[in-house]
Amino acid sequence: MTKSQLSKEDLRRYIKNFWLVVIGGIAFVSLLILSIALGLFGKMPSFRDLENPKSNIASEVISGDGKTIGTYYLENRSFVKYNELSPNIVNALIATEDERFYEHSGIDFSRTFTIVFYNLIGKRQGASTITQQLAKKLFGRQKTNIFITKMKEWVTAVKLERNYTKQEILAMYLNTVDFGSNAYGIKTASRTFFNTTPDKLTVEQAALLIGILKGPSYYSPVRYPERALSRRNTVLQQMYKDEVLDSKNLEIAKAKPIKLDYNPESHNEGLGAYFREYLRGELTKLLDNGTIKSKADGTPYDLYRDGLKIYSTIDSRMQEYAEQAEREHLPYLQSQFNQHWKGMRRDPLSDLSPGTLEQAMRRTDRYRELKDLGKSDDEINKEFKTPVKMTIFSWKGEIDTTMSPLDSIKYYKRFLRSAMMAMDPHTGYVKAWVGGDDFKYFKYDQVAQGARQVGSTFKPFVYTAAIDNGFSPCMKVPNEPVVFEDFDNYSPKNADGKTGGMYTLREGLAQSKNLITMYLMKQLGPKIVAKYAHDMGITANIDPYPSIGLGVADVTLYEMVGAYSTFANKGIWTKPIYLLRVEDKNGNIIYENKPEIKQAISAQTAYVMCYMLQGTTTLPGGTGLRLRGSKYKFDMPIAAKTGTTQNQSDGWFMGVTPDLVGGVWTGCEDRSVRFHSLNLGGGANMALPVWALFMKRVYADPTLKISKGNFEKPADLTIELDCSVYVGDSTDVDHDEHEPPPSDSKDKDRLGF
Incomplete structure (x- = not known):
């Protein structure tokens, strides 16, 4: 047998083995993906899960004039539909996170292989598409083999693409992401940072919010405005590169400073805080006693997870005017009160009945906590007389000070x-x-x-x-x-x-x-x-x-x-x-008040x-x-x-x-x-x-x-x-x-x- 004949036989064998490996690899991967899809490597989201992805959606309190004046939440998140999004936020997201979003079906293989190359030469890049990121956010990343986990994300991403339109996927993604400042989802973020709605976001506002997603704490426009500005301009540059922003508007947007209308939401702050808390108690009663209809499966709605729409009669304008009136008059009246007692050369608390301060002390959370720890009355009294660092209320704003808990009780009773x-x-x-x-x-x-x-x-x-x-x-x-x-x-x-x-x-x-x-x-x-x-x-x-x-x-x-x-x-x-x-999150009325x-x-x-x-x-x-x-x-x-x-x-x-x-x-x-x-x-x-x-x-x-x-x-x-x-x-x-x-x-x- 000649060398050339030997080489041809070797070549045929090598080619055969190569295709066997390729076909076997493809078959293995296909079998692996099928096994993952069937749940052999852990539970996968069902079709019903995909139709109704679970998420902690905040319930919104909506005023009579259509404003969201507060939320009840575990995660402060409110959902919007695609037609409620500004094109600016959509363009900024796609340009920054997934330029080929409209071209792939959940997995961008060309991008994946490119990113692998970049990572091999030391340039770390993210390879996940928007759909893959959504899959991870909606259904979580389990602590298993990283390869299996990635395969699960791929399978879920493909399922999402089959069950939802591209527009629905974009809206779902923007509804789930964390923007920091206790703002989950684009609707809450728009309200928190700019006091606006997602459909009214300008180019520079949209770019800032999308920029925050790279690191909500690191790129916080409140704590690190210079970092946030730099990141915003990077997003704007990506939008120009993706041809959704022309050079003229790019320069105009980049030249604008960050202008926030910062309204962080918490249960203690915001418009109508007392009303919202009272309403929360009343809603809890209605849910507990079954007055508010249950879900189709018979389980009661969760005020903090199910994204209820709570329509109130409060007018946001009148509410603001009422709060402004109180803030304007009370400091002046308090000044009169203080001067009145100063002129009398007496303490306003001098007429308190015996035991009043002790009763007030016993009503505090601090007292109950100390009692739960088994502290004696003498030990508790000593704790209440020991100065500690605290933040207290004043008519001119919060004050950081050192004061004993007992003195703080006396301080607040003068208000x-x-x-x-x-x-x-x-x-x-x-x-x-x-x-x-x-x-x-x-x-x-x-x-x-x-x-x-x-x-x-x-x-x-x-x-x-x-x-x-x-x-x-x-x-x-x-x-x-x-x-x-x-x-x-x-x-x-x-x-x-x-x-x-x-x-x-x-x-x-x-x-x-x-x-x-x-x-x-x-x-x-x-x-x-x-x-x-x-x-x-x-x-x-x-x-x-x-x-x-x-x-x-x-x-x-x-x-x-x-x-x-x-x-x-x-x-x-x-x-x-x-x-x-x-109403439930789909707009179905589950309770209606009768006059x-x-x-x-x-x-x-x-x-x-x-x-x-x-x-x-x-x-x-x-x-x-x-x-x-x-x-x-x-x-x-x-x-x-x-x-x-x-x-x-x-x-x-x-x-x-x-x-x-x-x-x-x-x-x-x-x-x-x-x-x-x-x-x-x-x-x-x-x-x-x-x-x-x-x-x-x-x-x-x-x-x-x-x-x-x-x-x-x-x-x-x-x-x-x-x-x-x-x-x-x-x-x-x-x-x-x-x-x-x-x-x-x-x-x-x-x-x-």
Whole structure:
């Protein structure tokens, strides 16, 4: 056999062996891929999993004007569809992560082999396509052989490409990625960094967000703006290279500085934090008791994982105005409070009852944690007196300091608290809800949780009962003491202690004369007055004693605003509504709220009460006259009532307009921490300014369309409102027999103004 013959045989053998290896390798890989697809190397996502990929999707709270005002989440993630994405974000993603995205079917083999070469020569490159990255994010990377893991990703990527369009894959990818700053997904990132939506992202904004994906911490535009700028410009250059950005717009975009509108989201911060927390509790109850429908498989929805759409009545503009009003007034009022006590040369906490600080200490998380560790009371007291580093609240921002936990309790008790709620009286929709000063530091919600004495804001219920039972607003009543013989001779005084003169009922209400109110209480009886308050939505316990007319009952701001809305809604009480409906992530309604309404008083009585309450802001001596003064300059019809409780512990203001009713409460956590001056501690100084500042902003916003017109007059009005032509006298009214006074005769000590 010759050399040439031997070479030909060897060549044939080599070629045969080569193809055997190639075909065998292909067969092996194919068999391996088939085995992986069948789940022999671990569970693979099923077709159902691919149709419904699991992800922790945040549930969104959506305002009445269509804004997302907060989320409930494990991962702060909200989903969008492809048609809700700006072309800029799509172009930036493809140019940076996967230039051949539209050309491959999940795996870009040419790119894979190229990247292998780059890695061999020491240039590390990522070879995963967008679809492969999505597969990894959706279904996780298991801790197995890296080769098997990669094969699983390939199989999943191909399945994704078969089950979804390219546009759907892009949207899914952008919905799953982490942008840092607790922002998962493009919708949350757009809102967090630019306070916008994904469809409105500019070229430079889109490039910045895609740039962040390379390293959310390393390229954070908040912490490392120079790195983020450099990375953004790299993405812009890639977009130019991919021919989705021309040279002119490239230079324009690169020349722009990073301009953030940074709004990091957390449960403690953001718009309507108190409202969102209260709503979260209510939603949890609805989910737990089955009121909200379950999923198709019978399992309940998860508020933190299932991407529910929660539609509220809150108006984001009014909510912002309400929070701004509180932030503007409270620091000024706190300054008055501090100067007031400084002038008295006393500590505001000097009137605290014994044991108050110890009780406050026992309510803290720190105390409970120490108790759980088995610490004795002496050890706990020592801990609370030991200074530690902490961050505390101030009206000028957070302060890092060193303070003992006990001193921090004392520090916070000196702060004035305030709450506000506003609602549409016709629909019952709550438009603004501010539960306190700062949710991060003051968790207690004073709108719906904090019931306090309401003072003179209760008096309109007395007058409502009187008007509804035949009394005239023009009837004159002597401003003289009234004695309740059946109630241990209870006989309260006016706030200023003065007596004498005759006042019409309208004047008595406008000037908040206690003795005029007590005259009506004597005529009507406490039971009738309590019934009218309950008919108008007050659910709090109201003991049938004369002092209820002066506001000794503890009532929430939520119920007071709802009750006052009856006046502006022709006598119809509508329970305040803050939740409209809940939808699943696909838009299916799983809960819908139903309004609760009833005719509480006649339309005529309601209109007359609006007329009488306008006297508070128009008649001489009216307690709300400052609304007409040089500071606020309101000239539209406003029905209102101020309220101040015993010892100036609570200041209230209730404002009623035809389209919007609002209420404000202001005071300290402990009722003994207070102003010692009625001028400073009255509702007109403590609470009225918040309502005024809020309404100034509301009226100045034409998009809200809040009327400055008058209250609608009933066509069948028979009560004479022109006191110059009124002829009449006191009207005797039948009323229930009084109950005997309480045995301990403490009624005298519960006086409110």
